[in-house]
Amino acid sequence: MTQLTTLEVEHLRHLIGGHGMIVKKLNSYAESCSDPTLKTLLENDANAASQAQQTLLSFLG
Structure with missing residues (x-):
């Protein structure tokens, strides 16, 4: 798997938080x-x- 950029990680965290809500x-x-x-x-x-x-979450791990 390729390395995620900082912006991609921030977007993933935002999406993960939204799904949690x-x-x-x-x-x-x-x-x-x-x-x-x-x-x-x-x-x-x-x-x-x-x-x-x-x-x-699996994309962050």
Whole structure:
């Protein structure tokens, strides 16, 4: 793998942080949701954002 520039690392960190915030918000929305279909959708989206965050983290390691 090629070496990342400082700007690329900063962008990755920004994207990783954004995905983390999305995960927290979606999980919070899911916890307060009473509709089981919507709750499942929110939880699935939170899981997808978490997986994307982990993928992005792998570029830093």
